[in-house]
Amino acid sequence: MSFSLGSLLFVGLVFAGFYLLRRRARAYFLLLSSIVFIGFLDIRSCIWVIIVTAAVYLFGLAEGFYLDRGYDKTAHTVAWTGIICCAGSLLVLKTAAGWNLPDGIFSGLILPIGFSYYVFQAIAYLADILKGKLRAEKNILFLALYMCYFPKFISGPIEAPEVFLARVKSLDKVYLKDDNKLSIAFPTILYGLFMKVVVADRLAIYTSRLLASPDEYGSLWLFAGMLMYTIQIYCDFAGYSSIAVGISNLFGITLTENFFAPYFADNMSVFWQRWHASLSGWLKNYIYIPLGGSRKGTFRRYMNLMAVFLICGLWHGMGLNFLVWGALHGIFAVCSVAISGKRSFDRKKGRNAIARPTCVITFFCAAFGWIFFGAENLTTALKYVGNMIFLNAGEGSLLTQAGLLGFSKADIVLPAAVAAVVMFDLLMLKKGMPVGRALCTLPAWARYTIEYLLIMAVLIPGIYGPAYDQANFMYMRF
Numbered sequence: 423m424s425f426s427l428g429s430l431l432f433v434g435l436v437f438a439g440f441y442l443l444r445r446r447a448r449a450y451f452l453l454l455s456s457i458v459f460i461g462f463l464d465i466r467s468c469i470w471v472i473i474v475t476a477a478v479y480l481f482g483l484a485e486g487f488y489l490d491r492g493y494d495k496t497a498h499t500v501a502w503t504g505i506i507c508c509a510g511s512l513l514v515l516k517t518a519a520g521w522n523l524p525d526g527i528f529s530g531l532i533l534p535i536g537f538s539y540y541v542f543q544a545i546a547y548l549a550d551i552l553k554g555k556l557r558a559e560k561n562i563l564f565l566a567l568y569m570c571y572f573p574k575f576i577s578g579p580i581e582a583p584e585v586f587l588a589r590v591k592s593l594d595k596v597y598l599k600d601d602n603k604l605s606i607a608f609p610t611i612l613y614g615l616f617m618k619v620v621v622a623d624r625l626a627i628y629t630s631r632l633l634a635s636p637d638e639y640g641s642l643w644l645f646a647g648m649l650m651y652t653i654q655i656y657c658d659f660a661g662y663s664s665i666a667v668g669i670s671n672l673f674g675i676t677l678t679e680n681f682f683a684p685y686f687a688d689n690m691s692v693f694w695q696r697w698h699a700s701l702s703g704w705l706k707n708y709i710y711i712p713l714g715g716s717r718k719g720t721f722r723r724y725m726n727l728m729a730v731f732l733i734c735g736l737w738h739g740m741g742l743n744f745l746v747w748g749a750l751h752g753i754f755a756v757c758s759v760a761i762s763g764k765r766s767f768d769r770k771k772g773r774n775a776i777a778r779p780t781c782v783i784t785f786f787c788a789a790f791g792w793i794f795f796g797a798e799n800l801t802t803a804l805k806y807v808g809n810m811i812f813l814n815a816g817e818g819s820l821l822t823q824a825g826l827l828g829f830s831k832a833d834i835v836l837p838a839a840v841a842a843v844v845m846f847d848l849l850m851l852k853k854g855m856p857v858g859r860a861l862c863t864l865p866a867w868a869r870y871t872i873e874y875l876l877i878m879a880v881l882i883p884g885i886y887g888p889a890y891d892q893a894n895f896m897y898m899r900f
Contacts, residue, residue: 432459437672445594452593452673453563456572463576467535474511475569478504478544479562485551486558501552505545512541516740538737539578540569542704547583549708556584564590571675573666577659579678579700589675596674602862607671609869610858612876613846614664620879621839622658625650628827633796636806638817638826644810651796652789653840656685659698668858678703679856683847685788688780689762690754693788705730727759728752742800750791835883842879 436455443451461468481504488497515537547568550556559565568586598604632639632647639647663680670677678700687693694702710730716723728749735748790807797803808814817826846857853860861869 433669433672440673441598445596448593448596448673449567449590450563452571453567456567456570456575459572460570460575464535467537470537471540471570472566474508474540474544475562475566477507478547478569479559479565481548482551482558482565483560485548489551489554497552501548504548508541508544508548512538536575536577539575539580542580542701543569543583545708546580546704550583556587559587571670573669574677577662577666578698579663579666579680580704581678581700582703586675593674600674603671603674605862606858607668608858609861609873609876610668610671610856611665612668612873612880613857614661614666614668615880616839616876617657617661617664617843620835620883621843622654622661624833624836624839624883625654625657628829629654629796631827633793633802633806634798636802636809637814639809640815640820641810641813642820643824643827644806644814648789648793648810652685652785652792653843655792655796656681657843664857667856671858682856683851685785686781686847686851687784689784690751690758690787691762693784694751694755697788701734705734709733723759724756727755731755738795743794743797743803746800746803747791747794750787750794754787754791835879839879839883 432455436452439451439455440448457468460471481500484500485497485504488494488500547556547559547565551558559568564587567590568581568583571586574581629647629651632644633651636644660681667677667679680699680701682696682699684693684697687696710726713726713729714722715726729752731748731752732745733748734751735744735746738744738747793806794800794803797806849860850857853863855863861872864872
């Protein structure tokens with residue numbers, strides 16, 4: 423969602439309507455609100471989501487019909503046909519969108535916003551019916567809400583169908599004062615705004631220049647750019663996720679916490695349990711485990727890990743730089759498993775990981791990988807890495823290069839803002855819970871002071887307004 427007055431007004435109207443309408447109408451009201459939101463965002467996306475939802479609904483009904491009558495082979499055929507259609511459409515559209523044809527005809531006409539996310543949810547729905555984890559949904563409106571619920575539409579999280587549909591069917595039991603909704607939702611949304619407009623959007627001004635023209639800058643600036651982009655992409659995507667989770671809390675729907683202090687992970691396996699957790703879970707459940715997971719020997723397990731991360735890289739983009747990024751994380755994951763074994767992240771023991779020196783190694787491995795993720799292509803990424811490692815001097819002095827980057831006095835807030843993000847991550851690790859709930863455990867004076875400071879930070883040094891062409895959320899394009 424954008425940070426305009428219109429978007430805030432939209433959320434406010436939906437919030438008011440949700441609690442004023444009859445409780446049985448809430449799911450349908452949220453569906454209508456989601457369709458309106460998508461329609462104003464991009465009418466092409468609205469058309470696509472309706473088509474995909476209708477197709478998935480029919481495939482699901484057919485699966486359920488044959489499973490109930492014991493025709494398992496036919497049900498498998500139906501399910502796999504639907505899954506292949508979904509995966510194939512995603513592959514075709516992503517490939518076609520990269521074609522450099524006049525007027526950007528493909529990217530402008532057939533690559534809808536959020537397509538990857540609702541296709542992944544469609545695949546999960548069809549696969550889970552086949553597995554017996556849920557029955558085919560008879561109410562197409564409930565399924566449509568699962569597919570296009572507006573807080574998660576643009577960039578996820580990717581929700582498990584049985585969990586989300588159960589929450590949708592329980593909306594008539596949601597009350598405004600339950601579970602401190604406002605006390606948790608408000609700081610969650612506020613912190614997401616802080617991460618996006620104070621940290622990510624300000625860093626984006628400089629990282630975009632460094633990644634685009636690595637020959638102009640010396641090794642020190644390129645190294646700093648790698649660190650800045652590492653913080654930027656975290657604050658951008660985690661900021662969106664925080665806003666989505668906070669808004670959804672207003673309606674009594676709990677979304678997956680996509681991020682949980684990932685840069686404090688002590689190995690890459692744990693990193694991916696705490697970075698984009700819903701995507702990691704999807705890849706595990708629908709790619710890694712079906713390939714055999716860890717059940718068929720060590721070598722096969724390593725090959726499965728590499729396959730998962732190569733697919734993850736191609737999901738983010740069809741360029742060679744994304745393939746290299748996926749391969750790097752595949753190698754990191756294999757090394758992590760080989761050295762540490764299979765380790766799961768325990769939030770209650772998260773604080774113990776802070777002191778481990780391997781956290782630093784994990785952080786720099788992730789930071790190095792982001793160069794390939796953020797560069798326009800593989801050539802530029804390799805040039806960036808080469809100039810950074812082999813101590814390229816760049817054009818002019820360091821101060822001259824700082825001038826090229828466009829640093830201003832307003833950027834004095836950046837170190838303090840980044841330090842605040844680190845402190846919030848440490849708070850989450852200490853409490854073993856997300857930001858909104860962690861803040862609610864603090865004394866009232868501390869919580870209100872933090873919220874006040876966040877509000878001031880968003881209003882004063884935050885980047886937004888009519889003179890600023892706000893950067894889209896980075897993950898909208900995936």
